[in-house]
Amino acid sequence: MHPQKWWVGPMADPFVKGHWIIVASLLMAMVLVLIPLPAAAPFELNYLRPDWIALVLIYWVLAMPEKVGVPSAFCLSLMTDLVVGTPFGFHGLSFVILAALAKGSYQQVRMLEIWQQSILIAVALMIVSGIQLLMTTLMIDRSSNLLQFMKPITSALFWPWVFLFLRFCRRRYL
Amino acid sequence: MKQLFLERSNPRNQAIVLCLVSLLLFVIDGKSTSLKPIRQAAGSLVEPIIWLAVLPRRIAAQGLSFFELRDQQRLELSEQRRLAETLQAQQLKFEALLAENNRLRALLGSSAKVSDLVLIAEVVGISPDPDQHYVMVDKGLKDGVYVGQPVIDATGLVGQVTESTTNLSKVLLVTDQSHAVPVHSIRTAAQLIVEGTGNRNLLSMRHVSESLDLVVGDVLVTSGLGQRFPSGYPVAEVMAYQLAPGAAFAEVLAQPRSQLQTLDHVLLVFDSKVDLAQDASSKMVGGADG
Numbered sequence: 165m166h167p168q169k170w171w172v173g174p175m176a177d178p179f180v181k182g183h184w185i186i187v188a189s190l191l192m193a194m195v196l197v198l199i200p201l202p203a204a205a206p207f208e209l210n211y212l213r214p215d216w217i218a219l220v221l222i223y224w225v226l227a228m229p230e231k232v233g234v235p236s237a238f239c240l241s242l243m244t245d246l247v248v249g250t251p252f253g254f255h256g257l258s259f260v261i262l263a264a265l266a267k268g269s270y271q272q273v274r275m276l277e278i279w280q281q282s283i284l285i286a287v288a289l290m291i292v293s294g295i296q297l298l299m300t301t302l303m304i305d306r307s308s309n310l311l312q313f314m315k316p317i318t319s320a321l322f323w324p325w326v327f328l329f330l331r332f333c334r335r336r337y338l
Numbered sequence: 339m340k341q342l343f344l345e346r347s348n349p350r351n352q353a354i355v356l357c358l359v360s361l362l363l364f365v366i367d368g369k370s371t372s373l374k375p376i377r378q379a380a381g382s383l384v385e386p387i388i389w390l391a392v393l394p395r396r397i398a399a400q401g402l403s404f405f406e407l408r409d410q411q412r413l414e415l416s417e418q419r420r421l422a423e424t425l426q427a428q429q430l431k432f433e434a435l436l437a438e439n440n441r442l443r444a445l446l447g448s449s450a451k452v453s454d455l456v457l458i459a460e461v462v463g464i465s466p467d468p469d470q471h472y473v474m475v476d477k478g479l480k481d482g483v484y485v486g487q488p489v490i491d492a493t494g495l496v497g498q499v500t501e502s503t504t505n506l507s508k509v510l511l512v513t514d515q516s517h518a519v520p521v522h523s524i525r526t527a528a529q530l531i532v533e534g535t536g537n538r539n540l541l542s543m544r545h546v547s548e549s550l551d552l553v554v555g556d557v558l559v560t561s562g563l564g565q566r567f568p569s570g571y572p573v574a575e576v577m578a579y580q581l582a583p584g585a586a587f588a589e590v591l592a593q594p595r596s597q598l599q600t601l602d603h604v605l606l607v608f609d610s611k612v613d614l615a616q617d618a619s620s621k622m623v624g625g626a627d628g
Contacts, residue, residue, distance in 0.1 A: 191387060198391030200464040203600055207538060210468040234352040241360070246377065246384050248466055249501070249508060251367035256360025264353035299361075304368035304514050307536065310467045 185337045186224055186232060189241060190332060193220040194247050211311035215289060216318040217244055217255075219326045222325060225266035226273055227334055228306055237263035251304065258292035277326055282320040289316035374485070381503040388474060388506060392462040435596070454568055456490070456605040458482060460504070471514035471535060472497075473601055478505040486566060488607045492618055494572040494595030495519065495560060498603050507606075511598050512573065519566075521558040521573050526551045532558060532573055532592060538599055541574045543590040550588075554579055558592060568607060 193216035201209055221240060224232040241255040248255070265288055266273070273281060293313055300306045346503040350356040367373045448536060463474035477483050489509045496519060510517055517534040528550050533543045562569030574592035579586050581588040613619040 168532050195391045196468050198388060198463065200392065200395055207468065207599065210466065213466070234349050234356060237354045238360070242380075243384060246381055247387050249470060249472060250467070251364050251378070252373060253360040253362070253364030253367060253504075256363065257357050260353050260360060267349050275415045291469060299364060303365050306469070309536075313471070 171255075183231075185333050186228075189224075189333065190217065194244065197244075198247060199266055207290055207312065212314050212318045214322045215315055216322075216326075218259065218289060218292075219285070219319055219323060220264055220330065221259060222266050222288075223327060223330045225263050227269045227330070229267045233267055234263045239288050244304040254296065254299065257295055257299065261295070262288060268314065278324045281327070282323045285323050286316045286320035289319050307328050377501060378479075378503060381501065381506075385503055385506055388463055392474070396462065417543060435576075445503060455607065455608040456485075459489075459507070459604050459606055461601045461604060469515075471501065471511040471517075471534065471536070471538065471598070472500070472507050473511065473604075475507050475509055475604060475606075477606060478503050478506065478507050480504050482608070483507045483606055487609075488560075488567045488571075489604050490571050490607055491596045491601060491604050493572075493597065496596050496598065496601065498566065499606070509604065512541060512594055513598055519573060520561045520563040523556045523558055523576075524559040525556050528552060529561060529563070530558065539593060540577075541592040541594055543592065544587070546588045546590045547586070548588055549580055551580060552590065556597075568609075 183275075196216040197213070201213075217240070221232070221237055225237070237259040239258055241259040242252060244255045244259070245252050273284065276284070290313065293316055297308055297312070300308055339400050363373075367377075457477060459475035459477040461473045462476045465472045469514055475489075477568050483499055485499055485502055489496040489498060495512055497509050497511040497514070499507045500510040511534070512519060512532070513534040513536070515536040518531050520529070521532050522529050530543050530546065530550075532543055532554075554576050557572055558574045560567040560569050560571045565612045572595045574584065574594050575595045576590060578591040582589075597624060
């Protein structure tokens, strides 16, 4: 894709062909998060499931920061809270932080190798998991299993595939 | 590149404001029920996503039964028939006992509660977050489901409805950390409150004084106190009782009666105080013993 097209903001042309792929990929991520594991699978496996929505969000902020930014991340978080069943705002803080980080550093991050991006994403997700843990224990008085700190690692392992798949989609449909 | 510098507001400021809004929302929604109406309305809009996510599981379940061997199905059918006959025979005795119970209650002057109306619902989804114990069932506002409605299965209490949208409801399981249910022990009628632990197989009880007569194996049934759950549904069985020397209260763990990991179908219990005679649809089945 020609880089010139990247700077056309949604305000200039809100119905740019291919906006649907962003929405569709985010919906797909939600479905992936919600799909129940087979009953035979050990229950603890649920702690290892990657945070698909955050990965897809990070990809789109990195790829088109002028279209997907902090406000979109916040809207996405409200929808995520609804489908996952967490109180409103639970994903809000983490998605907003992730989007702001990605938006502030997309020029550098794009230059990195995919595995280096994975490491960065693991660190960022680890930080927001810590914030989420603090939020739940301090504010609504629920304890969480520390196994949830495995999530950032599995998410980072899945990042290359998410990245390659979404890049393919973006080049094909946008 | 020019448009980069034409942003209307600084993303950092946006991020800070939205972080604060998130925190505020989180405290409000986590601590109070004031946002429930919004959740309910918006939840109906995102229902299709949940249906899409549970589709593979449902197709798999139905596909499997489709490909089951006919002989096996016939065998199962005859088994089911035999079971139904046995249950019917037991029901005869139960009805007689019920009538007797009612007569005795009438003598005592207390109102009799016969049985609760129930609605069968299929479990379609499971919480993706292992620290939150809930399931999604395929009945919603459309079927008269209400928030706070007790949910049971064939073996005991499952939990209660906490959110309901048009076609789906979220059922909080008794093992969730935020769940508590008033119970009494069948053997001694000792009043207790059973709380969820966040572990799928464990329930706990707080403030069990050492003088309370409670032993391992005691069955705990809902006591009906608090008006949320109808009385008499089995909840749990005491699994471990430990009294540390010098401690004011004993540590008691119990095991939930229903198989919460492998729920397929659950029964939504309708409040018998509500007059259901008029809106009892064909889908409702009467006569869960309660």
